Amino acid sequence: MIEEVLKSISGVEIFPIIGLFVFLAGFAMVTVATWRMKKSDVDYASRLPLDDGIVAATAETETGDERTGKGNN
Amino acid sequence: MAIESFKYDNVIVRNFTLATLFWGVVGMFVGLLAATQLFLPELNLGFGPTTFSRIRPLHTNAVIFAFVGNAIFAGVYYSLQRLCKARMYSDLLSKINFWGWQLIILSAALTFTNGITTSKEYAELEWPIDIAIAIIWVVFGWNMFGTIIKRRERHMYVAIWFYIATFITVALLHVVNSFELPVSLLKSYPLYAGVQDALVQWWYGHNAVAFFLTTPYLGLMYYYLPKAADRPVFSYRLSIIHFWSLIFIYIWAGPHHLLYTALPDWAQSLGTVFSLMLIAPSWGGMLNGLLTLRGAWDKVRDDPVLKFLIVAVTAYGMATFEGPMLAIKSVNAISHYTDWTIAHVHVGALGWNGFLTFGMLYWMVPRLYGTKLWSTRLAEYHFWIGFLGILAYAVPMWFAGITQSLMWKQFTPEGLFQYPNFLETVLQIVPMYVIRAAGGLLYLTGVVFGVVNLAKTARQGALIREEAAEAPALESRHPDKGQDSYKHRILERKPIVFLLVTTVVVAIGGLVEIVPTFLIKSNVPTISSVKPYTPLELEGRDVYVAEGCYNCHSQMVRPFRSETERYGEYSKAGEFVYDHPFQWGSKRTGPDLHRVGKKYPDAWHWNHMIDPITMSPGSIMPRYPWLAEQQVDPDGTPAKVRAMQKLGVPYPEGYDTLAVADMRQQAEVIITGLGDAGITADPQSKLVALIAYLQRLGTDIKVDTAAQGQ
Numbered sequence: 001m002i003e004e005v006l007k008s009i010s011g012v013e014i015f016p017i018i019g020l021f022v023f024l025a026g027f028a029m030v031t032v033a034t035w036r037m038k039k040s041d042v043d044y045a046s047r048l049p050l051d052d053g054i055v056a057a058t059a060e061t062e063t064g065d066e067r068t069g070k071g072n073n
Numbered sequence: 074m075a076i077e078s079f080k081y082d083n084v085i086v087r088n089f090t091l092a093t094l095f096w097g098v099v100g101m102f103v104g105l106l107a108a109t110q111l112f113l114p115e116l117n118l119g120f121g122p123t124t125f126s127r128i129r130p131l132h133t134n135a136v137i138f139a140f141v142g143n144a145i146f147a148g149v150y151y152s153l154q155r156l157c158k159a160r161m162y163s164d165l166l167s168k169i170n171f172w173g174w175q176l177i178i179l180s181a182a183l184t185f186t187n188g189i190t191t192s193k194e195y196a197e198l199e200w201p202i203d204i205a206i207a208i209i210w211v212v213f214g215w216n217m218f219g220t221i222i223k224r225r226e227r228h229m230y231v232a233i234w235f236y237i238a239t240f241i242t243v244a245l246l247h248v249v250n251s252f253e254l255p256v257s258l259l260k261s262y263p264l265y266a267g268v269q270d271a272l273v274q275w276w277y278g279h280n281a282v283a284f285f286l287t288t289p290y291l292g293l294m295y296y297y298l299p300k301a302a303d304r305p306v307f308s309y310r311l312s313i314i315h316f317w318s319l320i321f322i323y324i325w326a327g328p329h330h331l332l333y334t335a336l337p338d339w340a341q342s343l344g345t346v347f348s349l350m351l352i353a354p355s356w357g358g359m360l361n362g363l364l365t366l367r368g369a370w371d372k373v374r375d376d377p378v379l380k381f382l383i384v385a386v387t388a389y390g391m392a393t394f395e396g397p398m399l400a401i402k403s404v405n406a407i408s409h410y411t412d413w414t415i416a417h418v419h420v421g422a423l424g425w426n427g428f429l430t431f432g433m434l435y436w437m438v439p440r441l442y443g444t445k446l447w448s449t450r451l452a453e454y455h456f457w458i459g460f461l462g463i464l465a466y467a468v469p470m471w472f473a474g475i476t477q478s479l480m481w482k483q484f485t486p487e488g489l490f491q492y493p494n495f496l497e498t499v500l501q502i503v504p505m506y507v508i509r510a511a512g513g514l515l516y517l518t519g520v521v522f523g524v525v526n527l528a529k530t531a532r533q534g535a536l537i538r539e540e541a542a543e544a545p546a547l548e549s550r551h552p553d554k555g556q557d558s559y560k561h562r563i564l565e566r567k568p569i570v571f572l573l574v575t576t577v578v579v580a581i582g583g584l585v586e587i588v589p590t591f592l593i594k595s596n597v598p599t600i601s602s603v604k605p606y607t608p609l610e611l612e613g614r615d616v617y618v619a620e621g622c623y624n625c626h627s628q629m630v631r632p633f634r635s636e637t638e639r640y641g642e643y644s645k646a647g648e649f650v651y652d653h654p655f656q657w658g659s660k661r662t663g664p665d666l667h668r669v670g671k672k673y674p675d676a677w678h679w680n681h682m683i684d685p686i687t688m689s690p691g692s693i694m695p696r697y698p699w700l701a702e703q704q705v706d707p708d709g710t711p712a713k714v715r716a717m718q719k720l721g722v723p724y725p726e727g728y729d730t731l732a733v734a735d736m737r738q739q740a741e742v743i744i745t746g747l748g749d750a751g752i753t754a755d756p757q758s759k760l761v762a763l764i765a766y767l768q769r770l771g772t773d774i775k776v777d778t779a780a781q782g783q
Contacts (some may be wrong), residue, residue: 015585016343021397022581023321030317034310046305048156048230049296 162219267649388424
């Protein structure tokens with residue numbers, strides 16, 4: 001019954017096989033590339049959210065008042 | 074290097090935050106109403122705009138695009154500026170993005186409640202609104218890329234890759250799934266039919282989960298979790314590998330929504346295999362998030378922000394393990410069409426998306442207002458109530474799903490159904506619907522706590538509208554150029570190249586899975602006895618679509634004995650070739666309808682739609698009395714026939730001029746029969762058209778029992 005519903009199409013299996021090979025090749029390349037990264041580059045990139053700009057001492061608030069103090073970043 | 078001064082725009086972040094909170098409460102309240110209607114059907118009120126089948130898509134769209142969508146924009150607009158050390162490219166584009174998105178949401182509320190829908194899940198909005206979505210999405214992308222290009226930090230942090238992948242893939246999904254032919258200002262038919270429509274829809278539907286609910290939130294996680302924990306992410310190398318793996322593999326998983334349906338077997342197998350492969354990159358992201366807190370778990374004890382974020386990441390891990398399990402055919406044979414799918418969705422939605430949203434907001438809002446969170450204790454209450462809510466939601470739904478499925482499949486030793494009446498399986502799980510609704514109420518209560526807490530926080534502080542910052546200007550030539558320590562670094566400096574590479578990666582899966590179904594005819598074998606719908610049946614089909622019947626009823630008999638015995642012959646791909654859009658459904662709150670044609674007399678359908686409990690005592694189905702009073706517009710029928718002809722449905726040439734007469738003739742037959750049963754019906758009523766459609770379902774093929782020697 002299932003064979004009747006789900007017909008196989010001759011030759012179509014080549015496409016997902018190609019897709020799998022494309023993925024495996026890409027995965028291997030990315031893995032090798034990241035393996036070879038310098039630690040300093042990795043550390044720099046991973047700290048980016050923590051060092052996202054020197055905030056100036058003053059900021060304009062909703063009331064228009066000047067507020068002094070360090071920013072929150 | 075010169076130090077440049079500039080200001081971050083916090084107003085747009087504030088605006089998106091307000092919208093997130095507002096639509097979160099609205100969307101979850103609608104969900105709670107829908108959940109309650111399943112055990113108190115009188116809450117449908119016998120009124121179209123409040124009926125379950127119209128408000129369910131309102132709930133899904135509100136929580137996905139209104140709540141999560143606005144949260145994405147809030148989080149992206151805040152984090153992108155700071156990761157790029159640059160103000161958003163254009164304040165005007167920011168405003169257009171904000172107001173455009175809210176108008177789209179309002180249009181959804183107005184159209185869905187009035188039965189204006191395409192019936193394609195998470196893409197129910199009709200064509201004019203689809204165009205608006207495309208425009209606003211381009212505005213968002215333009216603003217985002219403009220900001221990235223004028224950045225002062227050359228390296229694009231991993232969060233930005235996820236934002237880029239989200240932008241381009243959502244654009245691709247939306248455009249391809251929205252190819253439709255307008256019939257009128259508020260009605261269209263999709264270009265695709267039947268099997269192809271199902272495949273494109275679930276390529277879209279699953280990747281809406283992937284690239285709207287997952288990748289942007291992974292980006293937000295990669296920013297806000299390190300910020301909240303005050304430590305860098307566990308492994309930047311892992312983030313590179315899991316990013317590319319995730320965006321490549323995810324696209325292929327769509328067919329796991331169509332297992333054991335009439336979709337070709339090879340496509341189903343692809344969906345299963347790639348869904349299982351997806352565990353690896355998904356868990357790569359989860360582990361990267363959880364291990365960021367290695368050695369600092371004590372912080373979670375006292376910080377509600379970290380509690381929300383860590384439970385969110387854990388829920389992500391749970392959902393991304395459960396999902397691949399559900400994509401295994403033998404598991405899917407039990408889970409499909411049941412509440413197990415609903416449980417799975419909500420672990421992800423409430424845990425991953427909901428909790429990450431509030432973790433982000435609890436961290437971000439005090440900083441927007443230059444103050445501290447108004448009440449840490451209230452945030453803790455929110456966390457625990459919400460957590461209990463998630464458990465009280467998911468656990469009964471797991472029980473309900475498995476209970477109902479096993480009841481559908483149970484045979485007596487004599488080979489008869491143990492539960493021949495579908496309604497028995499529904500009533501068995503109603504107590505679980507009650508507990509689920511209680512879980513939803515707990516979760517919504519927690520959200521309300523959050524809204525109060527954040528509102529009080531805003532009131533005790535003052536919005537820092539323009540947050541001053543300084544950063545060195547970008548050098549025109551990168552000092553490492555020519556000496557790149559790794560090749561991926563090149564991509565991380567070039568946003569347009571990154572965008573193009575991402576586009577190629579995400580396009581591959583869709584092309585491989587979808588194109589053959591169009592080019593290779595044997596994927597969808599034609600059946601000579603299958604004919605186009607008559608004009609009256611076409612109008613009735615549009616009523617079925619408008620009322621959202623697909624939300625509770627499937628039209629796909631799977632090739633299992635338990636289904637063929639209950640419903641009839643299993644559904645074949647060739648039966649759906651004229652179905653624009655397909656109506657296979659994804660949930661059976663009510664029985665499958667694909668073989669309902671000629672099972673019951675017209676009068677049964679009339680009475681059942683007016684008040685279901687007259688025909689099925691104890692039924693939880695809503696009443697649809699307005700269908701007997703509202704009329705089909707015959708002036709619009711010829712245009713519908715012509716539209717179908719343009720889409721390849723083989724109506725005879727010139728048939729549109731005969732359509733109305735044909736429709737009236739068929740309606741007269743139905744109302745004569747209804748009259749014999751003592752029912753006075755308007756031949757132009759929507760209910761007569763709907764009956765014509767229902768009586769046609771599944772009758773194009775007939776199993777000749779005499780020829781089979783039975």
